[in-house]
Amino acid sequence: MHHDWNSPQQLARLRRRHAANRRMKWIGLAAIGLAAGALALLVISLVATGWPAFTQTRITLQFDLDPKLVKPDDMRKGSWRKIIKTALLKEVGPVKSRKDRRKILKIISRGAAYELRDHVMKHPDLVGRTITYAVLAADPFDQFYKGVIPEYIGEGEKRFFNPRLGSPVVVAAFRKLIDKGLVSAPFNWGLFFNADSRLPEQAGLAGAIVGSFLTLLVCFLISFPAGIAAAIYLEEFAPKNRFTDFIEVNINNLAAVPSVVFGLLGLALFLGWFGMPRSAPLVGGLVLSLMTLPTIIIATRSALKAVPPSIREAALGIGASHHQMVLHHVLPVAMPGILTGAIIGMARALGETAPLLLIGMNAFIPDISNMGILDPATALPTQIYSWADSPERGFVSRTSAAILVLLGFLLVMNAAAIWLRQKYSKKV
């Protein structure tokens, strides 16, 4: 049967089919665009809210360290609030009403008194002198100075003064401080070196970072050797029988068990039956190591599989035992691959939140001077959760900043894994 491939109908059909093909391509591209857009939205909203927390508003004042107020014998009993009040009112100028004076004092953080006290306790020779020191501004004024919250809320008729800033008198006083050049927003080192606090302007991540470090250390010390040993056994020594099959099925299943179930295991087993301390990095590390173990085992097995047989045969050929061959020759060659897998497993463990919440690793740790693996602690992701749950407005931007810090750590770890993989993949 003759068929005219160039008939108008056929050409139209071909055009339609090609249009359908192009449509498919564009739909696929749109799907990728949606995924990328979601990622961009996530990153932008986190950076936009988190950025202000990397600077902290401080107010530079002249403090008269009158020995009568400082009480050099026991500075903890000193009238630091009064010193701050005097210093602030000196810059703001005389304020008639007592009520206004009290409100204006709220420009300065409640934590400033302790900050000033600790500064003077560190340098006792300052007592009796007048020092220039930049104290923390309270959270609302920190936010106001950075432009995060406005002075007036709403538009037109409904416009009203932002109650969080006290009253217009206070804002006027704060403006006066700005005009005098006393208000500045330097880089917020406190975000990294302060412990947690109920005051957003004082809260920092030091406790969470140390807690995460201890937890990951325990996790690594357990899951890394145990994972390698298990993988070597399964890959090199295990006889092919039902028991080893059973172990393998178990490992694959464990990799897919929801993390919250591991938290339940930790709660019932480590806390309930073994009576281990609640909120301790030791327990957190144990639970995370059980979760990380399958990742490390799977990575180690594929790294061992990738070692060329020539290395094995050469070792056996010169008289090494099977164990010597694996430990002295195969394992070192496989090590970069194993380390890559371990770093990726650790990165995942660093972001794990739910199991740590269940074993209580969201403790409030305002003092980081003694932190061991048996003391109550918090970790970066649980700190993010606690801050996200806090009602104060200042914690919104703190939470985003903490997330950026966490993502920074993850980025560094993943970059290290990629670097390792690329550096050693060419060699063998």
Add this chain to the structure above:
Amino acid sequence: MLTITVLAIAVVAAAGFWLGYGPMRRMELLQEPGARTERLHSRPVYHGLFIAAWVGIPSLLLVVLWLMMQGSVLDWLLLNSLPADELARLSDDQKQVLLNEIRTLAQGNQLPGEPAAYVLEAAERLNRWRITAGWAMFVSALSLALAGMALARRRISRFFRARQAVERVMDGIMLACAGVAVFTTVGIIISLLFEALRFFAKVPVTEFLFGLRWEPQIAMRADQVAGSGAFGMIPVFTGTLLISAIALAISVPIGLLSAIYLVEYSSSRFRAFVKPLLEFLAGIPTVVYGFFAVLTVAPALKAFGEAIGLPVAPNSALAAGSVMGIMLIPFISSLSDDALAAVPMALREGSIGLGATKAETIRRVLVPAALPGIMAGVLLAASRAIGETMIVVMAAGIIATLTLNPFEAVTTVTVQIVSLLIGDTAFDNPKTLAAFALGLVLFLVTLGLNVLSMHIVKKYREQYD
């Protein structure tokens, strides 16, 4: 004390190593080159390791066992040492509370209110016992280490097959490590079952499985009889399914379509650019997604709802579900990517050769051929969605409402587990035990989905090879 004990064991083990290594090394150095008669059977290092293993392994095992048992044994001793007439008045729950109080006091913390004299005494006793127990552990671990050293030392000689002995020990250690995976699974099942059975002793299984009301907070009040709160998991489970369905409805098309584009259409340069992007999306911790849902997505949805006159709850199922969907996109995309890439080239080329366009090849040939792999990926994603915790803890509701309306707030199994257990240590009220019953359901459902997905892959994988 623990640090000191472990350090002491390490020191003894090091000494043991030298005790084995030193003499054998000297013997090795003294022997004539080529003199077969005087050769050592094993290298000196194996003799050293042999003694070190005998020193270290039994004593470290003892320490681990000791630490595992110490808490419960001390609790038991402590309860028995309390005045009998005080104990007789207390229920099991109250005894646990009392033990907690004593532990808190023993740590040097204050309790609200003035504790009774016998409680203060018990706290002091507990501290004394802890010190005694620490020393007892140190002494027994150290003597076990020294005994191991003495025993192992006697076997060391030129003829001793130290390498084989050390390798046997290594085999044992490796097998034990591989067994950890099994122990973990067994531990999960036993601990979930054990606590869940205690829950079912207070609340009937049928009520839990088929009840339409979930109000565990009622049982929190002290004057309520245990079990009088409502523990019907249907609304909780419906909420889980609703949020998971929203997540899959978003992630499956986007993930699958992007995988199709990446495998079939994109240039390798574009692929090299997009792949890490998706991996980054996959590497973001879920707590970050949860905060993203609260910070950006939920307010945006609420504002959008207001604009078109639709009431949207601030913690609507849609907000949590859509963010979970974003989280699952890279998961679906990479699994579909693998499934599509595994389709033999011959099928692709055959279809193109017959004159089909790429789109037709994809629709008629590739997707059907890769369907088992894609289905397995979707099932795994469903299991992830059901087990996902932090996004829903932060963005979904806590009140269990039986609804399928995505604009309302619903709660999920994982949200309930976390909210029932946060800040609560006593194991005896139905409220905490309910979390374990939910955990058991969660474990079984996700396990079922994983097994099903593995089964699909196994059954249909080789069809096109």
